Amino acid sequence: MVYDEKVMKKLEGKAKIMRRDAIEMIKAGESGWLGGSFSQADIVAALMFHHMKHDPRNPQWENRDRLIVSKAHCCETVYAALGEAGYFPKKEYQSYGHFGALLQAHTERKAPGIEYSGGSLGEGLSFAMGEALAARIGASKDASGRPVPRFRVFCIVGDGESNEGQVWEAVMAASHYKVDNLVAIVDHNKFQSGGTVEERINLMPLAEKWRAFGWDTTEIDGHDFKQILDALEKADKVKGKPHAIVAHTIKCKGVPSFEHKNLHFCKLSDEMYAEAVKALK
Amino acid sequence: MKRKYVMEPLGEMKAMYQAYNEAMVELVKTNEKIVLLYGDFPRGAAGEFLQKEHPDRIYDVGIAEANLITTASGMAGAGKIPFTHCHSIFAVGRAYNQIRQNVAFDKLNVKIVLCNSGMLWTFMGGSHQIIEEIAALRVIPNLVLVSPADPVETKKMTRALTEYVGPVAIRLSNPPVPTIFKDAYPFELGKAVTVTDGEDATIISTGVMLADSLGAAEALAKQGINIRLLNMHTIKPIDEKAIINAAKETGAIVTVEDSSIIGGLGGAVAEVIAENQPVPLKRIGIKDQFGQSGTVEELKVAYELTAKDIAKAVKEVIKRKK
Numbered sequence: 001m002v003y004d005e006k007v008m009k010k011l012e013g014k015a016k017i018m019r020r021d022a023i024e025m026i027k028a029g030e031s032g033w034l035g036g037s038f039s040q041a042d043i044v045a046a047l048m049f050h051h052m053k054h055d056p057r058n059p060q061w062e063n064r065d066r067l068i069v070s071k072a073h074c075c076e077t078v079y080a081a082l083g084e085a086g087y088f089p090k091k092e093y094q095s096y097g098h099f100g101a102l103l104q105a106h107t108e109r110k111a112p113g114i115e116y117s118g119g120s121l122g123e124g125l126s127f128a129m130g131e132a133l134a135a136r137i138g139a140s141k142d143a144s145g146r147p148v149p150r151f152r153v154f155c156i157v158g159d160g161e162s163n164e165g166q167v168w169e170a171v172m173a174a175s176h177y178k179v180d181n182l183v184a185i186v187d188h189n190k191f192q193s194g195g196t197v198e199e200r201i202n203l204m205p206l207a208e209k210w211r212a213f214g215w216d217t218t219e220i221d222g223h224d225f226k227q228i229l230d231a232l233e234k235a236d237k238v239k240g241k242p243h244a245i246v247a248h249t250i251k252c253k254g255v256p257s258f259e260h261k262n263l264h265f266c267k268l269s270d271e272m273y274a275e276a277v278k279a280l281k
Numbered sequence: 282m283k284r285k286y287v288m289e290p291l292g293e294m295k296a297m298y299q300a301y302n303e304a305m306v307e308l309v310k311t312n313e314k315i316v317l318l319y320g321d322f323p324r325g326a327a328g329e330f331l332q333k334e335h336p337d338r339i340y341d342v343g344i345a346e347a348n349l350i351t352t353a354s355g356m357a358g359a360g361k362i363p364f365t366h367c368h369s370i371f372a373v374g375r376a377y378n379q380i381r382q383n384v385a386f387d388k389l390n391v392k393i394v395l396c397n398s399g400m401l402w403t404f405m406g407g408s409h410q411i412i413e414e415i416a417a418l419r420v421i422p423n424l425v426l427v428s429p430a431d432p433v434e435t436k437k438m439t440r441a442l443t444e445y446v447g448p449v450a451i452r453l454s455n456p457p458v459p460t461i462f463k464d465a466y467p468f469e470l471g472k473a474v475t476v477t478d479g480e481d482a483t484i485i486s487t488g489v490m491l492a493d494s495l496g497a498a499e500a501l502a503k504q505g506i507n508i509r510l511l512n513m514h515t516i517k518p519i520d521e522k523a524i525i526n527a528a529k530e531t532g533a534i535v536t537v538e539d540s541s542i543i544g545g546l547g548g549a550v551a552e553v554i555a556e557n558q559p560v561p562l563k564r565i566g567i568k569d570q571f572g573q574s575g576t577v578e579e580l581k582v583a584y585e586l587t588a589k590d591i592a593k594a595v596k597e598v599i600k601r602k603k
Contacts, residue, residue: 066359116358117382117383119382120378120379123351123379126352127355127358128355131355131356132355133340133352133355134356134358134360136337137337137338138313138337166345166351166379169347170351173340173342173343173348176343177340
């Protein structure tokens with residue numbers, strides 16, 4: 001699909017703001033999950049600032065699309081997107097990870113716009129499936145008798161997180177129930193806490209696994225907005241199956257000197273902070 | 282002996298899951314928010330009804346308890362009232378983190394039906410008899426834990442926990458149990474019920490053990506020992522006032538459960554009286570052991586859960602009174 005250049009520019013701008021604000025949070029919180037937060041940032045930007053229907057003035061709007069970030073430690077770019085969208089004032093960033101903060105070190109539903117309290121990996125896709133099934137209950141039917149869900153659910157799953165068996169329980173069940181208003185986006189940044197995904201528990205071939213479980217599966221460059229939006233559009237069109245988007249991403253994407261490094265849970269030295277701020281100008 | 286709300290003689294034998302289904306089949310007709318979720322578990326009358334009439338409100342996710350509990354939490358997040366059904370040993374044992382993190386943490390409106398709860402799952406043996414559930418669940422913040430004693434209470438409880446907004450786990454024992462209560466029996470979440478009153482000692486019973494506790498109270502009454510029998514149907518939040526009053530007014534307590542006394546009802550009552558009104562206490566329940574196959578009677582004898590064991594414990598605590 002051909003997208004208006006303005007849309008592309010807008011998303012690039014939003015993603016840059018999100019990464020910059022995330023750096024401020026990690027600095028203020030004195031720790032954070034830079035690598036995974038940055039690898040998913042373009043996907044979150046495409047969802048929040050283009051693809052999803054949601055209303056920052058009415059976070060509990062019943063028919064809003066939902067974003068479930070299953071790898072909930074990667075919260076900084078999600079908070080940054082919500083702050084940028086107007087769900088809460090950006091001054092909240094300064095208390096990130098501190099006592100009494102709205103923005104906890106793992107996403108919690110008490111923050112406006114956050115749909116899922118994570119922290120225990122492998123569980124978010126089940127939660128997302130529950131939401132997606134709920135969207136079909138009592139829904140009207142299309143000409144072929146399929147329910148027309150009231151909303152869509154997008155779930156960002158980590159590749160390292162996919163070590164957890166519950167991910168695959170949800171993958172089986174969503175396929176069984178043909179939950180076609182559910183889109184799983186795998187942030188395939190090739191790293192997990194302790195090293196590369198390949199050297200921990202090799203997931204390859206990853207896209208083939210989702211396909212074999214019955215999901216409509218697309219493989220994309222997770223930093224190419226055109227490819228992200230195309231894959232999301234396709235997910236809307238293919239009926240009768242849940243959708244997986246295996247997004248090849250780069251850990252720490254956005255700060256060239258950090259990229260491909262496993263800055264999983266890290267502190268920012270003054271030099272690193274200066275480097276990041278310069279790169280994200 | 283004056284007994285409140287109790288049928289004389291005791292009524293029809295019925296499994297708690299059947300009683301639960303009899304209540305639920307009516308509830309699903311009037312409350313469209315209710316969704317029934319199963320982990321490869323028999324559906325019962327309510328599930329059969331929904332499958333026929335509203336198939337979009339019933340899902341079985343297979344032998345996958347973790348996915349079962351978290352799927353329910355997602356549904357609750359979207360405003361539904363999901364009830365999950367699977368064996369208690371696997372809900373608590375295999376999906377503990379999901380109950381904690383996905384259900385209780387955000388106070389989501391999920392109702393976890395702990396099927397075949399406790400020691401009295403006769404044939405299945407030690408791998409399936411859960412002794413840990415009360416201890417394991419009552420330390421989770423926000424989670425209400427209830428344990429009905431008979432079919433009438435099971436039905437009233439099912440209706441009450443549908444009305445209650447928040448996470449609840451309900452223990453349903455496997456074997457058919459006698460109907461103890463008359464329909465007039467008042468059920469209020471969190472409020473212990475005085476089944477018999479007396480001044481010599483208190484028996485605090487939860488769940489399926491109430492009939493045996495009542496048997497013990499009756500036997501003791503014939504010997505001139507008057508027992509206050511409390512049905513502690515809500516284990517959390519526990520009715521501290523009823524426990525403290527019992528300690529003050531009767532001076533000795535015996536707790537009765539088909540679960541481990543370590544951290545179980547016995548542990549919960551011990552905590553309350555130790556801090557408020559220390560009195561002699563004896564805990565009837567499973568004593569740091571796993572289960573085994575056997576009939577209800579064989580298991581009760583083997584694990585010292587009979588009316589006779591309860592009565593003996595009562596005499597012991599009365600002796601220890603100052």
